[in-house]
Amino acid sequence: MTRTWMKLGLAVLLIxxxxxxxxxxxxxxxSPPQRPRIGLVLSGGGALGLAHVGVIKVLEELHVPVDCVxxxxxxxxxxxxxxxxxxxxxxEQLATTLPWREILxxxxxxxxxxxxxxxxxxxxxTRWEMGFSDGRLRMPPSMIAxxxxxxxxxxxGLRAAGITDxxxxxxxxxxxxxxxxxxxxxxxxxxxxxxALRASMAVPGVxxxxxxNGRVLVDGGVVANLPVETxxxxxADIIIAIDVGVPLAxxxxxxxxxxxxxxxxxxxxxxxxxxxxPGVDILIRPELREWKLLDFHGAAKILPRGADAARKQIEAxxxxxxxxxxxKAYLRRQRRTAPxxxxxxxxADPGPGLEAxxxxxxxxxxxxxxxxxxxxxxxxxxxxxxxxxxxxxxxLVPEGDAWSLRFTGRSKPWGPNYLRxxxxxxxxxxxxxxxxxxxxxxxxxxxxxxxxxxxxxxVGQSPGAQAELYQPLTTSRIPFLATGASFSQVKxxxxxxxxxxxxxFWVQRLTLDAGLALGRxxxxxxxxxxxxxxxxAQGENADDLPQFDRSDGGLRLNLTIDQIDSVNFPRxxxxxxxxxxxxxxxxxxxxxxxxxxxxxxxxxxxxxxxLVGILHGGSALGGTLPPSERLHLGGLFSLxxxxxxxxxxxxxxxxxxxxxxxxxRLPNFGEGIYVGASLEAGNLWETQDQVSRHDLLWSYAIxxxxxxxxxxxxxxxxxNSGGKDSFYLLLGRTF
Numbered sequence: 001m002t003r004t005w006m007k008l009g010l011a012v013l014l015i016x017x018x019x020x021x022x023x024x025x026x027x028x029x030x031s032p033p034q035r036p037r038i039g040l041v042l043s044g045g046g047a048l049g050l051a052h053v054g055v056i057k058v059l060e061e062l063h064v065p066v067d068c069v070x071x072x073x074x075x076x077x078x079x080x081x082x083x084x085x086x087x088x089x090x091x092e093q094l095a096t097t098l099p100w101r102e103i104l105x106x107x108x109x110x111x112x113x114x115x116x117x118x119x120x121x122x123x124x125x126t127r128w129e130m131g132f133s134d135g136r137l138r139m140p141p142s143m144i145a146x147x148x149x150x151x152x153x154x155x156x157g158l159r160a161a162g163i164t165d166x167x168x169x170x171x172x173x174x175x176x177x178x179x180x181x182x183x184x185x186x187x188x189x190x191x192x193x194x195x196a197l198r199a200s201m202a203v204p205g206v207x208x209x210x211x212x213n214g215r216v217l218v219d220g221g222v223v224a225n226l227p228v229e230t231x232x233x234x235x236a237d238i239i240i241a242i243d244v245g246v247p248l249a250x251x252x253x254x255x256x257x258x259x260x261x262x263x264x265x266x267x268x269x270x271x272x273x274x275x276x277x278p279g280v281d282i283l284i285r286p287e288l289r290e291w292k293l294l295d296f297h298g299a300a301k302i303l304p305r306g307a308d309a310a311r312k313q314i315e316a317x318x319x320x321x322x323x324x325x326x327x328k329a330y331l332r333r334q335r336r337t338a339p340x341x342x343x344x345x346x347x348a349d350p351g352p353g354l355e356a357x358x359x360x361x362x363x364x365x366x367x368x369x370x371x372x373x374x375x376x377x378x379x380x381x382x383x384x385x386x387x388x389x390x391x392x393x394x395x396l397v398p399e400g401d402a403w404s405l406r407f408t409g410r411s412k413p414w415g416p417n418y419l420r421x422x423x424x425x426x427x428x429x430x431x432x433x434x435x436x437x438x439x440x441x442x443x444x445x446x447x448x449x450x451x452x453x454x455x456x457x458x459v460g461q462s463p464g465a466q467a468e469l470y471q472p473l474t475t476s477r478i479p480f481l482a483t484g485a486s487f488s489q490v491k492x493x494x495x496x497x498x499x500x501x502x503x504x505f506w507v508q509r510l511t512l513d514a515g516l517a518l519g520r521x522x523x524x525x526x527x528x529x530x531x532x533x534x535x536x537a538q539g540e541n542a543d544d545l546p547q548f549d550r551s552d553g554g555l556r557l558n559l560t561i562d563q564i565d566s567v568n569f570p571r572x573x574x575x576x577x578x579x580x581x582x583x584x585x586x587x588x589x590x591x592x593x594x595x596x597x598x599x600x601x602x603x604x605x606x607x608x609x610x611l612v613g614i615l616h617g618g619s620a621l622g623g624t625l626p627p628s629e630r631l632h633l634g635g636l637f638s639l640x641x642x643x644x645x646x647x648x649x650x651x652x653x654x655x656x657x658x659x660x661x662x663x664x665r666l667p668n669f670g671e672g673i674y675v676g677a678s679l680e681a682g683n684l685w686e687t688q689d690q691v692s693r694h695d696l697l698w699s700y701a702i703x704x705x706x707x708x709x710x711x712x713x714x715x716x717x718x719x720n721s722g723g724k725d726s727f728y729l730l731l732g733r734t735f
Contacts, residue, residue, distance in 0.1 A: 035320075035322065036237035036238045036320075037067045037068070037235050037236050037237045037238070038064065038065060038066055038067050038068075038236065038237070038238045038240060038320060039066075039067065039068045039069070039070065039231035039232070039234060039235075039236025039237075039238065039239050039240070040056075040059075040066045040068070040069045040070075040079065040231075040240050040242075041069075041070050041071070041075075041226060041227055041228050041230075041231045041239055041240070041241040041242070041280075042069070042070070042071035042072070042074075042075030042076070042078055042079045042242050043071075043072060043073075043075045043221075043225050043226040043241070043242060043243045043244055043245060043273065044071075044072040044073025044074055044075050044076075044200075044219065044220065044221040044225045044244075044269075045073070045074055045075070045221075045225075045244035045245055045288075045293065046073070046074055046203075046292075046293030046294060046296075047074075047100075047291060047292070047293060047294060047295045047296040047298065047299070047302065048074070048244040048245075048286075048288045048291060048293065048295075048302065049073065049074025049075050049077070049078060049244055050074070050078070050095045050296070050299050050302045050303055050306075051242070051244050051286040051288060051302050051303060051305050051306030051309070052071075052074070052075060052078040052079070052242050052244070052306060053078060053088060053091045053092050053095055053303050053306060054286070054302075054303040054304055054305065054306025054307035054308075054309075054310065055242050055284055055286075055306040055307065055309065055310040056078075056082060056088045056091065057088040057089075057092070057303075057306075057307055058306075058307050058310035058311060058314075058317070059240075059310065059317065060088055062314070062317050062318055062320075062321050063321040063322055063323075063324075063327040064240075064317050064320045064321050064322075065320075065322055065326070065327070065330040066082075066171055066240075066334075067171070067172070067235075067236065068171060068172040068173070068174075068231060068234040068235065068236055069082060069083045069171050069172070069173045069174070069231075070173070070174045070175075070176065070227045070228075070230040070231040070234065071173075071174075071175060071176070071200070071227070072175070072176040072200055072219070072220040072221055072224060072225050072226070072227055073200055073201050073203070073219050073220060073221050073225070074201065075242070075244075076175040076176065076196070076197055076200035076201065076220070077153070077197050077200075077201060078091060079173065079175075080157075080173055080175060080193060080196070080197045081094075081156055081159075082171065082334075083166070083169045083170060083171040083172070083173035084156075084157065084159045084160045084169055084170065084173075084193060084336065085159045085160075085169075085170045085334065085335055085336025085337065086156075086159070087335060092303060094156070095299045095303060096299045096300050096303070098152065098296075099148075100296030100297065100299070101296070101297070102148060103148040103149050103152065103296075104144060104294065104296070105144075106144045106145055106146065106147055106148050106149070107127075108381075108384055108385045108387075109385075109565065110564070110565050110566060111520065111563050111564065111565055111572075111573055112381075112385045112520055113385055113387050113520060114385075114386065114387055114517075114519060114520055115517065115518065115519070115520060115521065115522050115523050115560070115562055116387075116452065116470070116517070117387035118562050119454075120420055120440055120442070121567045122562075122567060122733075123422060123438060123440075123456075123733070124422040124423065124424045124436075124438065124711055124732035124733045125420045125421065125422035125438060125440055126420065126421060126422055126423075126709065126710055126711055127420075128420070128421075128709065129414075129418045129419065129420045130414060130418070130419045130420075131412070131413075131414030131415050131416075131417060131418060131419065132417045132418075132419045132441060133415075133416075133417050137419070138413070138414035139414060140208075140390075140412075140413075140414050141208050141209060141413065141414075142202075142204075142205055142206060142207055142208040142209075143205065143206055144206055144207050144208070145207075145208050145390045145391050146198065146202070146207045146208050146391060147384055147390070147391045147392065149198065149201065149207065150194070150198055150391055150393060151377060151380050151381075151392075151393075153194040153197050153198050154194045154380075154393060154394065155373055155376070155377060156194070157192075157193045157194035157197070158338045158341070158371075158373070159336050159337065159338045159339075160193040161338065161339055161341055161396055161403075162339070162396075162398065163193070164190055164191060164192070165189075165190050166188075166189045166190055166193070166196075167189065169193075170333055170334045170335070170336050171333075171334060172234055173189075173193075174187050174188065174189050174227070174230050174231075174234065175187075175188040175196040175197055175199070175200040175220070176188070176200060176220035176223075176224050176227045176230060177196075177199040177200045177202070177210075177212075177217040177218065177219065177220040178217065178218050178219065178220050178221075178222050178223040178224075179215050179216070179217060180204075180209055180216040180217065180218050181215070181216060183222075183223065184223070185220070185223045185224050186199075186212075186215065186217055186220070187227075187230050187233075188200070188212065191212065191213070192395070195210060195212060196212070198210050199212055199217040199218075200217075200219065200220050201219060202217060202218045202219050203218070203219045203221075204218045204219060204222070207219075208390070208391075221269045222269060222272075223272060224272055224276075225245070225269045225270075225272055225273050226241055226243055226272075226273045226276055226277075228241060228276040228277075228279045228280055229276060229279070232279065238281045238282070238320065239279065239280050239281045239282070240280075240281070240282045240284065240317075241277075241280040241282070241283050241284065242284045242285075242286070242306070242309075243273060243277075243283060243284070243285045244285075244286055244288055244306075245269070245270060245273055246270075246288075246289060282313055282316050282317065283313075284306075284309045284310050284312075284313055285309060286302075286305040286306045286308070286309040287305055287308070287309065288302065288305055340370050341370060341371040341396065341402075341403050342368075342369070342370050342371075342401075342402040342403065343365065343366070343367045343368065343369060343370070343371055343402060343403055343404075343405050344367060344399040344400065344402035344403060344404055345367050345399065345404045345405070346363060346365050346366060346367050346404075346405045346406075346407075347360075347404075347405070347406050347407070348360045348362070348363045348383070348406075348407040348408075349406065349407065349408045349409070350409075351388075351389070351408075351409055351410075351411050352411065352445075353411075353416065353445035353448070354388060354445070354448075354450075355448055355449070355450075355475045357475050357476075358386070358450075358475065358477065359383065359386070359407075359409070362379065362382035362383050362386065363379045363382075363383070363407055364378060364379055364382075365379055365405055367405075371396075371403070371405065376394060376405075379394070379407060380392045380393070380394065380407070383407060383409055384409075385520070386409075388409065388411070389409030389410055389411060389412070390410050390411065390412045390413070391409070391410045392407065392408065392409045392410070393407070393408055393409075393410075394406060394407045394408070395408070415444065415445075416443070416444045416445045417441065417442070417443045417444070418441070418442045418444070419439065419440070419441050419442075420439070420440050420442075421437070421438065421439050421440075422437065422438040422439075422440075422711065422732070423436075423437050423438075423710055423711065423731060423732065424436045424437070424438075424460075424711075424730075424731060424732030424733075425729075425730070425731040425732065426644075426728070426729070426730045426731075426732070427728075427729050427730075428643065428726050428727055428728060429727040429728075429729060430727070432643065434460070434461045434462070435460045435461060436458055436459070436460030436461060436462050436463075436732075437458070437459055437460055438456060438457065438458040438459075439456065439457050440454065440455065440456040440457075441454070441455050441456075442454045447471075448475075449471070449472045449473070449474070449475060449477065450472050450477050451469070451470065451471045451472065452469075452470045453467070453468070453469050453470075454467065454468050454470065455467040455468075458488075461491070462488070462489060462490055462491070463488075463489050464486065464487055464488035464489060465486065465487050465488075466484065466485065466486035466487070466488075467484060467485055467486070468482055468483070468484035468511075469482065469483050469484070470482045472517070477517055478516055478517050479514070479515070479516055479517075480514070480515055480516075480517055481512075481513070481514055481515075482511070482512075482513045482514075482515065482525065482527075483510075483511065483512050483513070484509075484510070484511045484513075485508075485509065485510050485511075486507075486508070486509045486511075487506075487507070487508050487509075488506075488507050488509075489504060489505065489506055489507075490504070490505050490507070491503070491504050491505075491538070491645070492505065492627075492628070492630065492632060492645055492648070493632065493645045493646070493648050494535075494537075494548075494627045494630070494648070495648065496545060496546070500648075501537055501538075501539070501545055502537070502538040502539055503535050503536065503537050503538065503548070503627070503628075504535070504536055504538055505533055505534065505535045505548070505628045506533070506534045506535075507531060507532070507533050507628070508531065508532045508533075509529065509530070509531045509532075510529070510530045510531075511527055511528070511529050511530075511556075512527050512528050513525040513526065513527030513528075513556075513558075514526060514527060515527075518561075520563075521561055521562070521563060522559070522560040522561040522562045522563075522576075523558075523559075523560055524558070524559050524560075525557075525558050526555070526556065526557045526558070527555070527556055528553070528554070528555060528556070528587065529552070529553070529554055529555075529556045529581065530551075530552070530553045530587070530588055531551065531552035531553070532551055532552075533548070533549065533550050533551070533552065533628050534547075534548075534549050535547060535548030535549065535627060535628050548626070548627045548628060550590045550591065550626060550628075551588050551589065551590050552583050552588070552589050552590070553583065553584060553587035553588030553589045554581055554582045554583040554584045554587050554589055555581070555582050555584065555587070556579065556580065556581045556582075557579070557580045558577075558578070558579045558580075559576075559577075559578045560576070560577050560578075561574060561575070561576040561577075562575055563575070564601060564603065565603075566707075567733060568671070568707045568711065568712040568733070569610075569660060569671070569672060569674060569705065569707050569712060570601060570603035570610075570612055571603055571604075571605040571610050572603055572604060572605055573602075573603055574600075574601070574602050574603075575599075575600070575601040575602075576598075576599070576600045576601075577597075577598065577599045577600075578596075578597070578598045579596070579597045579598075580594070580595070580596050580597075581594070581595045582594050583595075591626055593620060593623050593624070593625060593626065593629070594620065594621040594622070594623065595618060595619075595620060595621070595625060595629055596618055596619045596620075596621055597617075597618040597631075598615070598616070598617060598618065598653075599614075599615070599616045600613075600614070600615045600616075601613070601614050602614075608661055608662040609659070609660075609661060610659070610660040610661075610662070610674075610676075611657065611658070611659055611660075612656075612657075612658040612659075612660065613655075613656070613657055613658075614637060614654075614655070614656040614657075614658070615653065615654075615655050615656075616638065616653050616654055616656075617631065617652055617653015617654060617682070617684075618631045618651075618652075618653065619650070619651050619652075619688075620650040620651060620688075622688060623650075624650045624686065624687065625650040630648045630649065630650065631648065631649055631650065631651075631652065631653075631684050632644075632645045632646075632647065632648050632684075633645075633646070633647040633648075633652075633653075633654055633682060633683070633684055634646035634647055635728075635734075636701065636703075636714060636716055636718065636728045636730060636734050637656050637658065637678055637680065637701070637734055638654050638656070638680070638682075639654055639680055639682060639697055639699045639718075639720065640678060640680060640699045640700065640701035640716065640718025640719070640720075640726065640728075641699040641700075641701075641718045641719045641720025641721075641722075641724045641725050641726055642697075642699070642718075642720050642724055642726065643726055647683065647684050647697070648684055649683075649684030649685050649686050650684070650685070650686055650687070651684065651685045651686075651687070651688055651690070651691050652682060652683050652684040652685050652691065653682055653684075654680055654681065654682025654683075655680070655681055655682060656678055656679070656680045657678065657679050657680075658676055658677070658678040658703075659676050659677055659678075660674045660675070660676035660703075660705075661674065661675050661676060662674055663675060666706065666707070666708065671706075671707030671708070672706070672707050673705075673706045673707075674703070674704070674705045674706070674707075675703070675704050675705075676702075676703045676705070677700065677701065677702050677703065678699075678700060678701045678703065678718075679698075679699075679700050680698065680699045680700065680701075681696045681697070681698050681699075682696065682697060683695050683696055683697050697720065697721060697722070698720070698721035699718055699719065699720045699721065700718070700719055701716050701717060701718035701719070701728075702716060702717050703715075703716040704716070710731060711731055711732055711733070712730075712731070712732070712733065712734070713730070713731050714728060714729070714730045714734065715728065715729055716728040716730075
């Protein structure tokens with residue numbers, strides 16, 4: 001019996017086992033191993049960061065997919081655009097064709113500025129301005145406002161239109177910046193892509209800081225120039241890092257003050273890079289020692305250095321490559337083009353102190369159409385060229401199935417009162433010299449129609465002071481009234497009997513004008529002028545020479561056309577000035593007379609060759625001019641072989657033709673260095689009947705010049721047809 005139950009139990013166990021085996025699911029095939037998540041980390045480095053593009057080209061040649069991107073400064077720009085859908089070929093074209101010098105100079109074409117913003121250029125004031133308000137000076141926050149860079153990033157970032165979470169880009173992306181107030185690392189993973197790239201590139205002191213969510217951000221290089229930890233936080237298993245900097249241990253020892261300061265400022269950046277290098281799986285370090293941070297002109301040679309460095313790691317990179325099907329799927333995910341953006345509305349914010357019409361008439365983008373990139377660029381450019389904003393920008397906000405386009409301008413934080421300084425030094429290297437310095441304060445936006453008060457003071461050998469209140473009469477800012485007062489002292493040569501004597505004149509002047517502003521082209525004005533003049537001889541026998549005291553009152557008509565690109569070394573454009581004054585006894589003049597003055601500068605350039613033509617002179621229009629009103633010639637480009645003011649009279653002028661060859665550019669933010677020659681012909685006569693081409697005086701000059709941040713510098717030697725010659729060392733305007 002017992003044996004029977006044992007057999008029955010064993011049978012049950014076998015049956016149960018059989019049932020369990022038959023019920024068990026068949027063994028599944030092993031799943032393919034998941035490939036590691038690859039993070040691409042791109043360092044900052046200015047122009048050196050263009051080498052990142054060469055590395056990305058090699059990654060794509062080897063079919064190495066990237067799963068996430070983190071970058072700082074230029075690394076953020078290259079990485080952000082790649083993450084937004086740009087191909088390596090598109091990035092290469094951008095790197096080699098963008099106008100990097102114009103982006104760095106960041107100045108509008110002078111010819112397009114309103115004439116009111118050009119006026120100070122016509123004196124020897126430098127272009128650098130400061131603000132003055134609340135009793136203290138205010139400095140601009142950087143050398144470069146970043147307008148041109150911001151516009152490029154805004155347009156390039158349109159491929160990410162509508163994406164505010166950077167994880168939703170074709171490749172997840174992070175840009176790294178630094179908080180200017182706290183020094184903290186700020187990782188930007190959402191918001192506006194163009195703004196994030198601009199913030200990460202805001203090199204302190206070079207580009208203006210960027211405000212994001214209430215935080216003032218600057219270039220992330222000072223805190224995390226190679227953001228390896230950021231990529232790890234995005235889930236990267238393998239880090240491919242591109243470091244375009246030079247290790248501290250291998251940097252050449254500096255041998256100048258500038259080199260020492262540069263090395264000192266790079267310590268923080270370099271140390272934070274070397275701190276994270278142990279966490280890098282594949283390090284690519286292009287050889288870029290021969291280029292500097294601002295050498296964007298070397299883009300075509302910098303890019304291949306990145307590719308060369310990547311190929312040195314080809315075996316490690318090849319291990320990360322994927323098959324053809326997986327690579328095609330990657331490209332479908334990564335490549336993206338800018339979406340069509342239909343505009344539901346277009347608006348322009350004038351900001352404080354400006355009429356809406358002043359801004360809106362500069363915007364040509366229209367609702368009901370798709371956003372046109374060239375038109376939007378032009379809108380930003382025209383708004384910037386108003387001279388009222390330090391930068392301009394636009395934003396796109398979804399509005400139903402379309403978009404709302406809004407243009408904005410950021411007012412100059414150091415305005416609206418602007419202070420500029422100037423310096424003029426002249427010597428003939430034979431004991432005659434002149435020194436003058438000037439300061440001008442322009443108070444703008446005094447009312448909603450754009451009233452301005454401009455005051456200037458000059459000290460030196462030609463002291464003076466002036467003030468003008470300028471009031472537009474409508475929101476169009478075309479008709480205006482202007483009233484002014486000035487005081488000046490000038491030295492001039494006066495013929496007395498058979499000799500020429502040195503006189504100093506003190507002139508006090510009041511003016512009241514009505515006029516028309518011709519936009520960026522110039523202005524036309526007419527009005528009343530009242531002068532009080534006192535002239536005294538200078539020198540040992542001054543007491544024996546006559547005095548010239550008189551009053552002038554009369555009508556004036558002035559036309560100015562200013563379409564020259566530079567008043568230092570003109571390369572293109574026209575500058576013309578014509579002034580007619582009629583002194584009338586009925587308006588307080590002691591002596592009735594008429595005086596016409598004209599000055600025309602025309603310039604054209606082909607490559608490095610520039611021709612400048614100048615026509616300068618005047619006329620008494622049938623009579624003779626009072627002693628203090630006489631015309632004078634002499635000095636550089638005005639019969640260069642003669643001392644300044646050597647020739648005087650009531651009729652005539654000088655025609656000058658100048659050739660300049662641009663040898664090169666001054667370093668970084670400087671302008672050109674030139675060598676040239678001039679040919680001049682002219683004279684002045686006492687009466688209209690004496691005017692004759694047979695009496696023309698001829699001069700020529702050899703010139704070396706440089707356009708510096710203080711103004712133009714000239715060293716020249718002029719020779720006159722009569723055998724006289726003069727040397728010149730000048731700082732200041734001559735045209």
